[in-house]
Amino acid sequence: MNKPSAKGWCPSTLIPMKSGDGLLIRIKPPFSRLTSRQAQKIAILSERYGNGFLDITNRANLQIRGLSQNTYPLMLKGLQDIGISGKNDVPDRINLVLCPFIPYQSIGWRCAKMLYDAAGDFPNLPVKFGFAIDCGRKRYLSGISADIRIERDNSNKLLIRFDGCKKGFVSSEKTFKSDILEALNWFSSSQNKKLPYERMHQLLMNIDVPDIYAKTKPQENKKSLNPGFEEDRQVISIPFGQLKANQLLQLADNSQEIIFTINRCLIIDKIPKLSGEFIKTKNDLRYNVTACTGMPGCASASIDTKRLALKLSESELIQFGKSYHLSGCKKGCALQTKSDICIVGENGSYNLLENGFAWDEPKHASLSEVALFNKLV
Ligand code: SF4
Missing domain, CATH: 3.90.480.20 (Sulfite Reductase Hemoprotein; domain 2)
Incomplete structure (x- = not known):
């Protein structure tokens, strides 16, 4: 689907x-x-x-x-x-994710500042279009949604890489702003005028990246981030x-x-007596469960995802190492990646599927809550 x-x-x-x-x-x-x-x-x-x-x-x-x-x-x-x-809305126009432990005034910080300052000069970009600044010693952001990735190559040089392309092109602080504007203008001018692509990887599925933008691999040193x-x-x-x-x-x-x-x-900062309402370790089973806003916060939802998430977490049905996505409708706002178990609301009942997205065809449809819990056992 x-x-x-x-x-x-x-x-x-x-x-x-x-x-x-x-x-x-x-x-x-x-x-x-x-x-x-x-x-x-x-x-x-x-x-x-x-x-x-x-x-x-x-x-x-x-x-x-x-x-x-x-x-x-x-x-x-x-x-x-x-x-x-x-x-004005200029700062709001830019979608920017920074690597987690980016030091103040580091090169990544300065690149972020240049992006904020240049946002007023960007061509008209799709609303979801975004940047990941991931040029620290380790890459934390390789799994997150972004269209332009700012990384380092293996010799520590600044690299600009289009999402969906394995290689990028070397930049420098001096040329960073003009390189970014050139990349954005290339994205804009390569668009399908009738049905514009919303994301860089969609564009790259349809046209080849010019060689000048795809010469150098990013550093391999990847890391994930979890509570702890x-x-x-x-x-x-x-x-x-x-x-x-x-x-x-x-x-x-x-x-x-x-x-x-x-x-x-x-x-x-380290807080010695942080309450148990927060997830402090990746072994906390609640960390496996992603839930969108659901009812009553979202008008498109037909199930109360947060209540269900809490009930599931307390039921001991959650299995360690499995990911669970609870979505109030098949739009799947909360997670754009596959989950081991996906529960999707439809007309007040539950659809269930495995290893997929919220918008995929369900394996079981129109389940009551009791039937859903029985399927999860
Ligand atoms: S997935 Fe559907 S129900 Fe959940 S927040 Fe998005 S639109 Fe609302």
Whole structure:
């Protein structure tokens, strides 16, 4: 089955989206991090003007839910006061994921700054088009969705690589901005005018990359990120991607900054007495379960994915080493990769499939909750 097409736009702080539980806005934390003060303020604003629920998206963004037409302007003003939302949408136009432990003012940081500064000069890009800055000593982002990857080659040179192509081209800090603009203009001018490609890899399935853009391989040194201790920091995850305002406050009170990163993880200072609401190790079975917003937050959902995720996690049916994706409909927003077990809502009942995407043909359809649990035993 084909993947359902995406909406032609994404919410931002300046453009709220109507959802099942009110208006929703999306914050793209600059350099993927919030200071403790910014996080405290967002938690307070979310309680005061929203419904106190925040989502962590698979691109390391933060969504505030449950706003109304009356409270949205107050929320926006509060975010602008702490430098989280600007007066125009230029910073919101760029989808940027940074490697998790990127040091302040490192080359990756400086590349991110150049991308933010150049965003106003970009050609018109599809809404999901994004960059992964992965030029540290190890590559953490090879599995995440991105269109242009900024990496290193085996001799430590800066590399720009198109997603879907095994090789990239060597760049330098001096030429980085012009190289990126050239790459984006190539993507734009190579488009199918009648049915434009939304992602770089889709374009590359249909046309060859010019040799000048595909000469050099990236470094092989890959690493994954999971909850635990790493680089003298604590990596945690939030069960089913949904954070409550009081949990954000707890983190903000105990960590100087909060870094939003891949796998719906957060990087914080070491907190000795962090509550069990958070996932602190990859052995926590809740870490295997991904759930989209579901009912009542999403108007397209016909099942309550978060409730089901909690019930499943407590039922001991979750098997270690298997991935579970609970999706309120076949759009599969929460996970763009295959899962070992995929449970998809349809007309209030459950479809079940193995080793696939939410939009694939189910192996079992229209199951009741009891029948679903019996199939999972
Ligand atoms: S996958 Fe989930 S969040 Fe996405 S549209 Fe469907 S129900 Fe809503």
